[in-house]
Amino acid sequence: MSVKSSGNVFADLGFNEEEATNLKLRSQLMIEVDKALAEKNMTQVAAAKALDISQPRVSDLIRGKVDKFTIDMLVNILTKLGHKVTMRIA
Numbered sequence: 001m002s003v004k005s006s007g008n009v010f011a012d013l014g015f016n017e018e019e020a021t022n023l024k025l026r027s028q029l030m031i032e033v034d035k036a037l038a039e040k041n042m043t044q045v046a047a048a049k050a051l052d053i054s055q056p057r058v059s060d061l062i063r064g065k066v067d068k069f070t071i072d073m074l075v076n077i078l079t080k081l082g083h084k085v086t087m088r089i090a
Contacts, residue, residue: 008020008021008024009024010023010024010027022071023066025071026066026069026070026071026074027064027066029069029071029074029075029078029085030061030064030066030069030074032078032083033061033074033077033078033081034061034062034064036078036081036082036083037058037061037062037081040081044058044059044062050080050081051077051080051081052080053077061077
């Protein structure tokens with residue numbers, strides 16, 4: 001038996017609507033951070049210096065530890081990497 005996805009894996013896993021939305025946004029931002037770091041071919045040490053965070057924090061980013069980052073921090077990181085972050089409410 002298969003169940004159709006709601007479009008938010010966190011909601012499908014049973015998180016309440018607010019938490020599922022927040023987790024989805026943070027995971028999307030983390031994916032963009034990971035892409036930006038890969039495009040710049042930055043080592044974790046170089047990324048830590050550029051982002052003014054510790055190397056273990058960069059490791060947490062790359063490993064997708066979504067619970068360790070706020071939306072604010074992820075937006076700030078993307079901005080430091082030269083990306084413009086916009087928001088759309090649907």
